[in-house]
Amino acid sequence: QKEVEQNSGPLSVPEGAIASLNCTYSDRGSQSFFWYRQYSGKSPELIMFIYSNGDKEDGRFTAQLNKASQYVSLLIRDSQPSDSATYLCAVRKNSGYSTLTFGKGTMLLVSP
Amino acid sequence: DTEVTQTPKHLVMGMTNKKSLKCEQHMGHRAMYWYKQKAKKPPELMFVYSYEKLSINESVPSRFSPECPNSSLLNLHLHALQPEDSALYLCASSQVEDSLVYGYTFGSGTRLTVV
Numbered sequence: 001q002k003e004v005e006q007n008s009g010p011l012s013v014p015e016g017a018i019a020s021l022n023c024t025y026s027d028r029g030s031q032s033f034f035w036y037r038q039y040s041g042k043s044p045e046l047i048m049f050i051y052s053n054g055d056k057e058d059g060r061f062t063a064q065l066n067k068a069s070q071y072v073s074l075l076i077r078d079s080q081p082s083d084s085a086t087y088l089c090a091v092r093k094n095s096g097y098s099t100l101t102f103g104k105g106t107m108l109l110v111s112p
Numbered sequence: 113d114t115e116v117t118q119t120p121k122h123l124v125m126g127m128t129n130k131k132s133l134k135c136e137q138h139m140g141h142r143a144m145y146w147y148k149q150k151a152k153k154p155p156e157l158m159f160v161y162s163y164e165k166l167s168i169n170e171s172v173p174s175r176f177s178p179e180c181p182n183s184s185l186l187n188l189h190l191h192a193l194q195p196e197d198s199a200l201y202l203c204a205s206s207q208v209e210d211s212l213v214y215g216y217t218f219g220s221g222t223r224l225t226v227v
Contacts, residue, residue, distance in 0.1 A: 034215045043218040102154035
């Protein structure tokens with residue numbers, strides 16, 4: 001079982017819809033969870049992080065964490081064509097500088 | 113300053129060349145990282161420096177040689193690379209302190225092509 005799993009997509013949604021991106025992880029010791037957005041040919045950009053069960057909202061983005069199910073998701077409301085990118089889920093086992101393990105990423109395509 | 117600056121942005125080198133990638137941050141981060149990313153793949157960890165000391169080497173071939181001269185700078189020295197080493201090389205930095213909230217700040221990357 002891979003440590004961090006994401007559906008590679010592409011996930012296609014129309015403009016204005018809600019995009020739902022999912023991620024599962026295998027290590028129950030994982031403590032912090034991050035969502036990065038990466039445009040083609042560019043570097044990853046941190047969008048959200050979450051470490052407590054439940055929802056965390058920031059603008060159009062909501063991160064959801066369920067540690068019992070080992071599941072983290074990212075919802076993007078009112079999706080825009082500019083949201084079209086690959087979204088990387090990253091998991092950190094411990095606090096401090098312990099390294100992030102990345103999923104393969106989900107490509108999101110938002111059509112006008 | 114909330115940026116990680118990488119130079120050069122693009123690099124083409126021959127298999128017999130020696131070149132270096134540079135990374136600089138002024139956010140006071142004491143952990144710095146080199147990642148390699150191939151097309152349509154996630155970033156793969158290569159090296160981690162913590163307080164200017166190499167703490168993780170993910171079994172990277174010796175043709176890649178990292179160096180951390182001070183708390184703001186990270187270099188990756190390249191020698192005798194192979195075409196399959198062509199990739200986007202990403203530098204990142206983060207806090208070291210015991211906290212759940214610190215993710216990485218990535219630089220814009222160096223697109224390396226080995227010919």
